[in-house]
Amino acid sequence: VTQDARYHPRxxxxxxxxxxxxxxxxxxxYKENVYPTFxxxxxxxxxxxxxxxxxxxxxxxxxxxxxxxxxxxxxxLGENKEFxxxxxxxxxxxxxxxxxxxxxxxxxxxxxxxxxxxxIANLFQMFELLRRCEDFLIKNKTPTLMMLVFxxxxxxxxxxxKCIEYCSKQPIEELKRTLSYxxxxxxxxxxxxxxxxxxxxxxxxxxxxxxxELTCTLRAIxxxxxxxxxxxxxxxxxxMHQVCFICMLYx
Numbered sequence: 424v425t426q427d428a429r430y431h432p433r434x435x436x437x438x439x440x441x442x443x444x445x446x447x448x449x450x451x452x453y454k455e456n457v458y459p460t461f462x463x464x465x466x467x468x469x470x471x472x473x474x475x476x477x478x479x480x481x482x483x484x485x486x487x488x489x490x491x492x493x494x495x496x497x498x499x500l501g502e503n504k505e506f507x508x509x510x511x512x513x514x515x516x517x518x519x520x521x522x523x524x525x526x527x528x529x530x531x532x533x534x535x536x537x538x539x540x541x542x543i544a545n546l547f548q549m550f551e552l553l554r555r556c557e558d559f560l561i562k563n564k565t566p567t568l569m570m571l572v573f574x575x576x577x578x579x580x581x582x583x584x585k586c587i588e589y590c591s592k593q594p595i596e597e598l599k600r601t602l603s604y605x606x607x608x609x610x611x612x613x614x615x616x617x618x619x620x621x622x623x624x625x626x627x628x629x630x631x632x633x634x635x636e637l638t639c640t641l642r643a644i645x646x647x648x649x650x651x652x653x654x655x656x657x658x659x660x661x662x663m664h665q666v667c668f669i670c671m672l673y674x
Contacts, residue, residue, distance in 0.1 A: 458523040458530055474508040474518045481522065489525045492548040513543060525552060532559045541577050557582050568603040575608050587611065591618040
C-alpha cells in the first residue's frame, strides 16, 4: 500500500497518525529534488549550454534576464540551440552552482559558494547576482584587509567602503605585517589613510574640547567654593578641596 492510499478524504485523522505518516517520509526526499540538475530536457528548455564538454539544458529567457553579456551571444545563435560557454576558470560544480542559484527556487548563497560566484558574476556581467553576493559578504563576513583586496579586485564598492572603514581603525604597523597590504591599490590606500586622518582629527578636537570643558568646570568649582560662607582659610588658599569637615558640610 502506498503512502497516498492510506489517506481518505472523508476520514478524520489524529495528530499522532499524521506525525507518524510524516516521519515515514524520507527526510531529504524533498530537499534533494528541489533544485534542477539540468542534465536532460525539462520544462520547455530551449537552449543547451556546453561547458567543459558537458551539456546543460537551460532556458534562453532565464539566462538572458540574468546576463546581458550572454543575452547578446544567444541572439547571435539564430536557430541554433547549442551554445558553448567559455568557462575559463569554472569547474563543473561551479556551472551547476551558478545555474541553481539563478533558477527558482534560487539556491541560497553560502560562504563557500560566494567566493566562487563573485568572479563568475563579474565574468558574465550578472549584476543582480553580484549585488546579492556583496550583500551576503557585508552581512556575514568580518571586514579584513584580505577582504578589502578581494573587494577591489571584484569591483564591490559597498564592501570596499566597509573594509576601508574597518581597517582605518587598525594600527598601521599591524596592517603592514599582513601579506595583503602590498596588494592594496594606491588609490584605496590613500583613501584608507585619509579616513584614518579624519578620525584622528575628530579625536583630537574631542580631546581638546574635553580639556577645555574640564578647565572651565574646575574654575567654576574653585570660584563657587571660595565664595562659600564658612569655608576654611586653607581651602580658599589652596583652591582645592582638602580633608576639611567644615567645607564638607557646604558641598
